[in-house]
Amino acid sequence: MSDAELRDFFQRYIDALNAHEFDRMTEFVHDEVIMNGSPVKRDDVIAAQKGHVDAVPDFTWRVKDLAIDGDRVAARLFNKGTPAKEWFGVPPTGTTVEYAEYAFHKVRDGRFYEMNYLIDAQAVQRQLAA
Secondary structure: OOHHHHHHHHHHHHHHHHOOOHHHHHHOEEEEEEEOOEEEEHHHHHHHHHHHHHHOOOOEEEEEEEEEEOOEEEEEEEEEEOOOOOEOOEOOOOOOEEEEEEEEEEEEOOEEEEEEEEEOHHHHHHHHHO
């Protein structure tokens, strides 16, 4: 994929996440993928995504920076939402949180085969505890 195609692919992935269209993940994620260093099934990826939205129904991902290098996509995102259930070990308080996520994914044959991400869970906990 060209850089432009990878940018478009990643934005379509983010759009599907924001629409909470997790059934579309077959377009973006291989059946088996390495996630944060561990082999998992696409269903595991979907379960993690659904878990966020279950706890935070208005959860959104917003791309702030995106870099492409060959088959690699690196993104700095800001995620935002108001938890309705316990999340990251903190009960809901009605507070809307926004925090950074750093994603480093690899694409092969038009889909992610490796997905790595880091979120600032401590920032979430601090915002919810305030």
